[in-house]
Amino acid sequence: MGEIERRAGAGPPDFWKFIPMAVLLGSGRIFLDVEPWVAVPLFILGALAAFLPFPPGNTTRDVDGWKIHTTEGDKRRALVSVAAPATVMAIDILGGDSLLGLPPEWSTMIYGVAFGSAVTYGFSRQAMLPHRRKRELIQQIVENASLDEVTTSDLEALDQPGARTLARGLLAHGAIDGTRVMARQLARVLDWSVEQVHATARPLDQRGIISRSAIMSGGDPAKVYVELTEKGVVLLRELHQGR
Structure with missing residues (x-):
């Protein structure tokens, strides 16, 4: 991950940071x-530990979504995140004090580990x-987009250091279509500076590579929203492939 992506908080949370939550919730269930x-x-501390993977300094600010996209992955994930904890809770409630004929203390330990792991997994x-x-959205756009609008002049406009850096910043925030x-x-x-952002964005906006919206800015250039269009995503793919 580069410096731009790190500043934008573009990377997923480190998985190890979820471990305290699992341990505390599992211990709470055992006790x-x-x-x-x-x-x-222990349950309270487990809930507070859920914030550990998201330090305040890495919170993405000033990001807005105005269009709902559904990817193929969304369909597969519809119930996965809640299925594991729901199943464990159901077994815990209906299974009684003894699980599969095991001594109660062993059953309690298993329930605790399963509860902490399942809830943390879903979270x-x-x-x-x-x-x-x-x-997934980038892949979906690339697969469905037409190359008819891709021109050499558009590629050259995006293949500039400032333009590429701006596009990279937009991708780091997930600011796509x-x-x-x-x-x-x-x-x-x-x-x-904000002026540099707009100076770089203006020619790309005119070509439909990015889009800017000043509707909610109140006349403040700093509050203008910027996003990469589908055309911009396709152009980046073409540049990456060395067209």
């Missing part, structure tokens, strides 16, 4: 059958969903 008064603070999948969807990011956020991430 629920042994010392309920210990279970309550981590949801947390990583935006990153998966961004990749319906998701957009404010110019001031791009300026922060790219270490540019």
Whole structure:
């Protein structure tokens, strides 16, 4: 991951950061059958540990979505994130004190480990969903888009250091065809001025490679939304392939 992507918080959360949540929730479930008064603070700490993968400094700001995209991955994931914890909870509730004839203390341990793991698994999948969807959306656009509008002059316009950097910043925020990011956020991430963002974006906007919207800006250039269009995604793919 490059510096631009790191500043934008483009990478998925590190999986190891979900482990404290799993341990605390699992321990809380175990103590629920042994010392309920210990279970309550463990559950509270487990809930607070859910924030560990998302430090405040990595929160993406000034991003807005105005179009709903559905990818093939969304259809497959419809129930996966809730299926595991729901199944474990159902077995826990209906299984009684003894699981498969095991001693109660062993059953409690298994329930605890399964509960902590299942809830954390579902939560981590949801947390990583935006990153998966961004990749899927790019792939879907590339597969369905036509190359008829791709011209040499468009490729040359995008194949400039400033234009490529701007496109990279948009991709880092997932600002693609319906998701957009404010110019001031791009300026922060790219270490540019807002004026530089617009100066670079203007010729690309005129070619339909990116799109800018000032409807909600109140006349403030810093609050203008910017996004990469489908055409821009296709052009980036063509540049990447060395056309």
